[in-house]
Amino acid sequence: MKDNFKTLVLREAKLLFELKKTERLWHFPVLASFCVGFPLLLGFYFDRLDYGILSCMGGLVILYLPATTVARRMITLLTCSFGFMISFVIGLCFSFNPILSSVVLGFFAISVHWVVNYFSMKPPGSFFFIMIASLASCMPFDLEKIPIRVGLIGMGAMLACLLALFYSLYSVKKHLPKTALIVVKKSNYTTLFESGIVGFFIFFSLLIGHLLKLANPYWLPISCLAVMQGASLQHVWQRSFQRILGTFIGLGLAWLLLLLKMTPLTICIFIIVLQFIIEMLVVRHYGLAVIFITPLTLFLAEAGSAMTIDANTLISVRFVDILLGSVIGAIGGWFLHHEQLRHNTERQIRKTRVHILRK
Template identity: 40%
Template sequence: MTENGKWQRLRVFLREELRQLTTVRQSDRPWLMPFAAALCSGVPLLVGAYFGRMDYGLISSLGGLVFLYMPETPLYHRMVSLMACAFAMIASYAFGVISNLLPPVMMPALTFTSILVTMVCRFYRVGIPGSLFFIMAASIGAYSPGDILQVPLKVGLIAMGCLLACLIAFAYSIYMLRRRKPVKVEPLPAASFDFVVFDSVIIGAFVGISLAVAQLLQLENAYWVPVSCLAVIQGMSLRAVWEKQVHRVIGTVIGLFVSWGILSLPLDEWRLGFIIIALVFVIESAVVRHYGFAAIFITPLTLLLAEAPTLGQVSHGALIQARFFDTIIGCLTGFAGGICLHSPGFRRVVGRQMRRLIPGGLFGPG
């Protein structure tokens, strides 16, 4: 091939990449849904600000994220699904908090939680965001300092956040179902070994590897490393994994400048709560249209959520630098996992060995 031909192919490739990364998708999501989601995460923080306990409000606000798992099915189905997800959120956070008490088991505990939650989400066909927020809750819980006597308190706080989310979801559903016809509840398709077991084990393994890398590098509060890894590796194809990684890295870099601007403001507990409400509203309005744009605001949101109780005690530069390295390590690990996950040779060799550990016929032939 001539030099001109190679240059032409490169230009076509770069043009296609730019088109894919700048495509804005259409969405019929009503504005009330992002607003309700913002209330689920923001109200606990405002209550915490009122009582002077932002640390308690932060834990409850994590439970509010369960609102995002609400399907568009009839009321009886969506509320049962949401309450099941609330239980999973509480259990995931509890696993993380308990693992904090035994640092040597933190990585195995997060790996096990990632595998188990991903299996359940895939078996029951839980839609986007999938296992992401369950693992996020477990990861933040794993880096929450405290003693064993605080475990019931923390688990109770996230349960209260989940309860608030269920109540807001019920009110939202009563209102919206009068205006929109619900989606029909479809029977679950047959569970296949590859989709439910193999993928879940590989995803969980690389989430654990990302945390192990963060621990080897002695990163402090590296809860965002496994979350970034999972966000990237969950792509349904290698193309989707690559696109999500690029979106996340570019969005994070821009989001760090946004974070710097927010942290430079004269923040108190009340302003912080309202800023988080605004960020959640923008994210949930944008994420279905363009993930990279939403990632710009996901960065300051996660930084503020995790650091709210200690805001002002650590320099802004140190927080932003830590978040940048966490994202890079998580994305690179997730991309490596995505390559393995979508490699026919890897699936054939590792899958054959994995099948020997699973009872025959448990997940059908596929």
């Protein structure tokens, strides 16, 4: 028993320092950084950094760029851009009530996760759609500002699509396209089961954040979803551990940077640099990427106020938020990959469907 535990610990420790091989080209992180950074710099130039932050969220659609033909790349990005806008609209429209927004976000997560699995989309999958909806659901409700906010998300996404078009025309000539990102497949009971589990825990995590009256409750569903995206139960626990450890180190890095009392321009530059580092690392080592994801998200959240908030308070609160969300995600991952529970649920769904059809 002790030998098995020792072997497990040594294996997990080795994984903390192991970098995976990847075929991702170095210039894609440059493209991603530009799609996120250019709207931020425009917002800074026109003294509307809040607009720049919303637009750079739309620029994250570039992460869904598949390694396939130019036509399929553009169809995928345009569809995902529309999905980003729909996600933001749904989050904003129900942000007036915390309970209702939690319920709606749960059902939205079920729908998005089902669609993403139906079309066999590769990572990041449903993550950014649910993340954007989570962020929007925690914004102050203002009916008059909904059109301009959604428009800014759309403008950032359209800029990413335009840059992706030029990038694709250049890169496809040098690198032959591989298999398509989207492959339609028939729905099955497993997809429905997984979507239901994901939706419930996204709803539960956001509800917990509201009930605890956290300042930014969206951190809980985002952390929860990041952990639940593990491919297996072992992968879920690895992600949970790596996210908590990476967050702890990342918060230390963010705390050091916050002590520098940076200007909004400096923050924008740091966001661009951090985005590049993240895209270089995320396909190689999730835990290392989290170290830089943490200060990036903090800078995005506080860029408009030029980091006037106390660094010690911000860091301590954020660690509690992410820790709680990661624990909820680990529990959700256990349900998601529990074979007996999956089998029983699928069998019950089949029986219900047969019963309904017979009527």
